[in-house]
Amino acid sequence: MNRREMLLTAGAGAVALLWPRPSLAQDAKGFTLPKLPYDYDALEPVIDKMTMTIHHTKHHQAYIDNLNKAIAGNADLQGKSIEELIANARSINPMTLRTAVINNGGGHLNHTFFWEIMAPKGQGGEPSAELAKAIEAYGGMQKLKDDVLAAALGRFGSGWAWVVVGANGALEVVSTANQDNPITATQNRPGRKPILGIDVWEHAYYLKYQNRRADYVKAWWNVANWKAISENYAKAKG
Numbered sequence: 001m002n003r004r005e006m007l008l009t010a011g012a013g014a015v016a017l018l019w020p021r022p023s024l025a026q027d028a029k030g031f032t033l034p035k036l037p038y039d040y041d042a043l044e045p046v047i048d049k050m051t052m053t054i055h056h057t058k059h060h061q062a063y064i065d066n067l068n069k070a071i072a073g074n075a076d077l078q079g080k081s082i083e084e085l086i087a088n089a090r091s092i093n094p095m096t097l098r099t100a101v102i103n104n105g106g107g108h109l110n111h112t113f114f115w116e117i118m119a120p121k122g123q124g125g126e127p128s129a130e131l132a133k134a135i136e137a138y139g140g141m142q143k144l145k146d147d148v149l150a151a152a153l154g155r156f157g158s159g160w161a162w163v164v165v166g167a168n169g170a171l172e173v174v175s176t177a178n179q180d181n182p183i184t185a186t187q188n189r190p191g192r193k194p195i196l197g198i199d200v201w202e203h204a205y206y207l208k209y210q211n212r213r214a215d216y217v218k219a220w221w222n223v224a225n226w227k228a229i230s231e232n233y234a235k236a237k238g
């Protein structure tokens with residue numbers, strides 16, 4: 001077993017992988033941009049083709065390029081999955097490297113996740129029976145959507161609105177700044193597992209919605225991929 005295989009093996013056991021997909025692993029060149037699971041215009045009219053194209057080929061690509069640059073030559077970080085890097089990001093030193101991983105690695109993880117929880121309008125299906133039960137326990141679908149909207153609007157500047165499975169196994173709605181991901185553990189709190197996250201950076205909606213973040217978030221549910229979100233829920237509970 002060479003060093004890279006050892007690291008990969010060690011990495012796989014270190015955290016419960018929510019999204020154990022090949023696109024989130026490193027190869028010899030580091031991380032690479034995953035293909036979108038649909039065409040750039042597939043989410044029209046909710047998210048326009050130009051936004052999707054720039055968001056995927058420019059913004060997401062830039063996070064990956066900057067992440068690869070940041071971890072190049074750092075044997076401790078190479079070979080780890082993006083999820084493991086982000087879950088344990090607070091223990092990375094020095095601080096400049098930690099910040100680069102949280103921002104750019106978070107950008108890679110969050111965007112990969114975001115593409116996969118969307119589907120063309122009318123093709124997203126319905127929540128699984130288990131997830132539907134959890135949403136009922138939360139207070140119902142309308143309350144969930146209202147709280148996600150409030151989280152999105154309450155996030156000053158750039159960030160994300162999330163639905164996560166918290167420590168007690170119940171659904172919670174949270175928001176994070178910048179490219180922070182809820183799986184990152186802090187001193188006071190273990191990581192939480194996201195099942196849904198909406199990008200509320202202006203680059204995600206400005207071309208079509210301009211300053212109307214609320215309209216974008218309300219419309220977003222039309223492209224929610226409930227099959228993928230339900231799978232995330234099953235993995236987060238498992």
Ligand code: MN3
Nearest residue numbers: 059199201204
């Ligand atoms: Mn984005």
